Amino acid sequence: MDKLLEIKNLNLFFGEYQALYGINFSLNKGEMRALAGESGCGKTLTAMSIMRLLPKSAIIKSGEIFFDGENLLNLKEKQMRELRGNKIALIPQDPMTSLNPLYTIGNQLIESIRVHTGVSYHQARRKAKEVLDLVKIPDIDNKLSYYPHELSGGMKQRIIISMALATKAELIIADEPTTALDVTIQKQIMDLLDEIKKDFGTTILLISHDLALVSNYADNISIMYAGQLVEEATSEDFFKNPVHPYSNALLRSLPSRNPALKLKTIEGAPPSIQEEINGCKFHPRCEFCDLSICTASKPVLKEKSNGHYSACLIK
Ligand SMILES: Nc1ncnc2c1ncn2[C@@H]1O[C@H](COP(=O)(O)OP(=O)(O)O)[C@@H](O)[C@H]1O
Ligand SMILES: [Mg+2]
Known part of the structure; x- marks a missing residue:
């Protein structure tokens, strides 16, 4: 193997x-x-x-x-x-060590996708929605404009996992x-x-x-x-x-x-x-x-x- x-x-x-x-x-x-x-x-x-x-x-x-x-x-x-x-992606015990409290979920996810793949903003946004769907975040369009503190611990952990997927x-x-x-x-x-x-x-x-x-x-x-x-x-x-x-x-x-x-x-x-x-x-x-x-x-x-x-x- x-x-x-x-x-x-x-x-x-x-x-x-x-x-x-x-x-x-x-x-x-x-x-x-x-x-x-x-x-x-x-x-x-x-x-x-x-x-x-x-x-x-x-x-x-x-x-x-x-x-x-x-x-x-x-x-x-x-x-x-x-x-x-x-x-290699790290999913830590406390998701706030990976999320920035000052930026929305959408900003962070889209930015991370752009940095790692070099695609356009619109492509990155599409990808972000796709991975948020994979980690079963409900009501994605709205969630993109949420700040980390507006999400539960479980939802924050899903966001981190979605970054690994992206x-x-x-x-x-x-x-x-x-x-x-x-x-x-x-x-x-x-x-x-x-x-x-x-x-x-x-x-x-x-x-x-x-x-x-x-x-x-x-x-x-x-x-x-x-x-x-x-x-x-x-x-x-x-x-x-x-x-x-x-x-x-x-x-x-x-x-x-x-x-x-x-x-x-x-x-x-x-x-x-x-x-x-x-x-x-x-x-x-x-x-x-x-x-x-x-x-x-x-x-x-x-x-x-x-x-x-x-x-x-x-x-
Ligand atoms: N920066 C550090 N300086 C000195 N000792 C440390 C440091 N970080 C961890 N240790 C010690 O190393 C051991 C293993 O720590 P750690 O890997 O965090 O354990 P675990 O994740 O299994 O709880 C512990 O005894 C801890 O006190
Ligand atoms: Mg430990």
């Missing part, structure tokens, strides 16, 4: 502290992969490494990020700017795209991303702390903990047979899986990047921990069954 994105051995630091450890994963064309894990595990840093929009203090010490065969980390900022908003983005990185929205709207936005994947073959990296949400949509799943990938599998395999104790703990904390029981949240919190933990970084929170084994060496992803990888020294 054709790989669109491939991250190889990505190591990211803030000063002496390491935030991402040897991240490896790839996305085939037309795949939706979920990158999941609790808050603070390094999901956004992974996304921002791909976009090359990291905080200034972040240092990528080693690694490669291939997009369509080209290492993004070697591109000039100008080339990267062309890719962003053109071939430029025919090949890769959409959606970083907690529905976290700020209420539950019924969350499903509508996820359904929309799913439709885009199916209708246009768009590749999607879906970042989420919410396994219940991603379970219905992702083809494949990567689970992240404390800057490392700890499990990787197809969604089907993962939800049938989660291997890593961290994944199991995450799954047990889902209300939908455990409706009758009191939710069992995972004790404690993920470590900060400054915290030094020998061996497996999950061991202090792990119910299966055997200190003599789990602090002695660092676990790496190993294939446990066909295409199903886990990084645990015990299981």
Whole structure:
């Protein structure tokens, strides 16, 4: 299968502290992969490494990020700017980081289409209406003259998604795209991303702390903990047979899986990047921990069954 994105051995630091450890994963064309894990595990840093929009203090010490065969980390900022908003689109948690409050939806969308495609105002306006229709914005002619604050969170997120469609983005990185929205709207936005994947073959990296949400949509799943990938599998395999104790703990904390029981949240919190933990970084929170084994060496992803990888020294 054709790989669109491939991250190889990505190591990211803030000063002496390491935030991402040897991240490896790839996305085939037309795949939706979920990158999941609790808050603070390094999901956004992974996304921002791909976009090359990291905080200034972040240092990528080693690694490669291939997009369509080209290492993004070697591109000039100008080339990267062309890719962003053109071939790679970011859908952030808060749509206001992408929308300008001072301009109408129509102005922003039409301007963005003109910048990326060079078409005339009228052609861009037609295209804008077409993509707003694709993302199911009602009453489009009127909506074009709305300012962002006049739209709901869900509608704003649809506008951002329509921008990705207008430029025919090949890769959409959606970083907690529905976290700020209420539950019924969350499903509508996820359904929309799913439709885009199916209708246009768009590749999607879906970042989420919410396994219940991603379970219905992702083809494949990567689970992240404390800057490392700890499990990787197809969604089907993962939800049938989660291997890593961290994944199991995450799954047990889902209300939908455990409706009758009191939710069992995972004790404690993920470590900060400054915290030094020998061996497996999950061991202090792990119910299966055997200190003599789990602090002695660092676990790496190993294939446990066909295409199903886990990084645990015990299981
Ligand atoms: N600019 C920064 N300086 C120092 N540490 C940071 C910075 N940005 C993120 N981190 C740390 O890196 C870790 C991963 O952050 P992040 O990728 O935002 O996690 P997630 O998106 O999974 O919630 C966190 O522990 C966070 O505190
Ligand atoms: Mg994040």
